[in-house]
Amino acid sequence: MLSYDELTSPERELWDAFPEGRRVDLRTGVPEDDRVAEGGQWGPGRTVRAALIMALLLGANTTQPGAVACLRLAGARISGRLNLAGARISHALWLADCWFEESVDLLGASTQTLVITGSRVPGIEANSARVEGNLDLRRSFVESLDSSPFNHRSTALALSDARVTGGVLLSGAEISAPGGWAVAAGGLVMEGGFFCNGGFVARGEVRLLGAQLPGGLFMRGARLEGPDARGVALALDNAVASTINLSDGFTANGTVRLRGARISDDLTFAGAVLNGPPDGHGPTLAAVRMQAVDFDLTLARPPSGPVDLRGAQVSYLHDNEHSWPDVVELDGFGYGSIKMAEAGERPGTVVQRDSVARRVAWIRRSPGYNPQPYEQLASCYRKAGHDDDARRVLLAKQRHRRRTLPAAARAWGHLLDATVGYGYRPWLAGVWLLALTLLGTLSFGARTPHPVGQGAGAPFQPLVYTLDLLIPIGGLGQRTAWYWPDAGLQWLAYLLITFGWVLTTAVIAGVTRTLQKN
Structure with missing residues (x-):
């Protein structure tokens, strides 16, 4: 353990200030001299050994009665490794604009609020740590550790x-x-929010x-760079959050990946840019089985790669x-309503009836034929009271399905489409019934049939x-009372009977759909 006589001038100042929680500021006030990026050149007058910080946090200096001990240090070069693995720390640590020679190790530690702002740190190991308060790394530059006992990356x-309780x-x-991995936080449990707003940059995957994020995840204006050509920029698989x-x-x-994520309120990408993996392979957004209440995908520009929403469930889609990119996976995607923001309009404009063709084109961006996206869209229109639009969607479904059928079935489908839609x-x-009625009336009126039986009729x-x-x-009473010696007219009668069954059934089905909403 360091003795007081072994301490340098800035270290003695920190030692004396710790019991009262006073801040020791080693900054010169000259911007050129206080650049943290140049902290490796700071001399002994601005250097504090990590061993002293560890000693103070672990109770080396007796707390002064009537004061709250806190280590507050600014503008220092911290030499050696700050190794607090497994420690139980009862004092808050506040470091600002500091330059660390080596990484910070908090593996399995229990600590109070930890603040390292505006500093340069070669890695922070805090797996299985417990922070009673906030973990504040705003404006800091944190580089990767050379190795980690928990993963090979x-x-x-x-x-x-x-x-983290804060x-x-x-x-x-x-x-x-x-x-x-820029941030590896699998299994993180929090009570507060996870804030990575304007100016936040991650080079490597954020995992x-x-x-468990009951306070939400906020990345407004953040920039994420995936680790490699096919890498994932943000992975939130099976995460639980109030809002993202x-x-x-x-x-x-x-890739932004939210497989199985559950968001109890909003998931918003309003004004976001999703570039996807640089090599163009893999989805830009993978949200298979994701759940959210309000899903806002009003992007600043189209995604560069596929969007995968298979099995996702949301209440409101914006x-x-x-x-939408050229490829959208929609099989199993469920939503209660869609709201479309037109160019120049603010989000929240209810989708208009003339957008059915656009919605059908959206569904057809999904590879292959799947009936569920059509049924889902039709259900959405029916709930909104637009039954005609729902029928147009279901008709488009049948036409899409027809492409997957054998030649004979496709021919029959074309006939059904042309005659009864x-x-x-x-x-x-x-x-068609009116046209056939006119045809039959003119054809049968040109000649006189023979009566079936004798007597008045x-x-x-x-x-x-x-x-x-x-x-x-x-x-x-006419069909059974007369017959035609002319074979051509008799075959016309048979043809009208056949068409009568098909067309009358179609009319009844159509009227039934109108009177009884599905």
């Missing part, structure tokens, strides 16, 4: 299985682990797998003209006879 900020504050920080805000210029050069265009069936009426053939239910 280099890591700059390690918070796996840590517990918030994690990284706004304005730069966390750098090119080719590795929050299974993290990736908006206002948030930029991800790599999108705009920039939301697969039953979703009852008015078209009515048009209803006189022949071409219009009534044609209607009797076309209407499959009941009878008007």
Whole structure:
């Protein structure tokens, strides 16, 4: 343990200030001399050994009665490694604009609020640590550790299985682990929010797998650089959060992954830029089985790669003209309503009825044929009271399905489409019935049929006879009373009977859909 006589002048000043929680500021006030990036050149007058900081935090100097001990140091070069692994620290640590020679080790430690702002640190190891308060690294530059006992990748900020009763504050920080993990926080449990707002830069993957974030994750204006050509920029698989805000210029050069994530309120990408992996392979956004209440995907520009929403469930979907790339995986994607923000309009504009063709084109960006996206969109329109639009969507579903059928089935499909619109265009069936009625009336009126039996009977009426053939239910007494010696007219009668069954059924189905909403 260091004795007081062995301490340098700045170390003695820190020793004396610690019991009262006074700040020791070694900055000169000259901007050129106080640049943290040049901290390696600071001399003995601004150097404090990490061993002294460890000693004070572990109770080397008796706390003065009536004061709260706190280590507050600014503008110092910290030599040696600050190794507090497994320690139980009852004093807050506040370091500002400091330059660390070596990494900070808090593995399994229990500490009070930890503040290292505006500083340069070659890695922070805090796996399984417990922080009673905030972990504040705002405006700091944290580089990757050379190695980590928990993974084979280099890591700059390690918070796996840590517990933080306050918030994690990284706004304005730069966390750098090119080719590795900028932030490794799988299993992190928090009570406050995780803030990485404007100016935050991460080089390497940000991993929050299974993290518990009841205070939310905020990355407004942040920039994330994936670790490699096919890398993931942000991984939130199975995370649980109240809200996730990736908006206002948030930029991800790599995949944003939210597989199985559960967000109890908002998930927003409003004004974000999703560039995806640099090599163009892999999804830009992978949100398989994600759950959220309000999902805002009103991006600043279209994603560079596919968006995968298979099995995701949201209550409200917001999108705009920039939301969707050429490939969108929508099988199993469920939503209660869609709100479209047009160009020049603010988000929240309810989707208009003339957007059905655009919505169908959106569904067809999904590879292959899947009926669920069509059924989901039709259900959305029905709930909004737009039954005609719902039928248009279901008709588009049948036309898409037809492409997957054998040649004979496709031919039959084309016939159904042209004659009755697969039953979703009852008015078209009515048009065909009128045309066939006119055809039959003119054809049968040109000649006189033979009566079936002798005796008096209803006189022949071409219009009534044609209607009797076309209407499959009941009878008007004409079809059974007359027959045609002319084979051509007899085959026309058979043809009208066939079409009558098909078209009348289509009309009844259409009327039923109108009167009874599905």
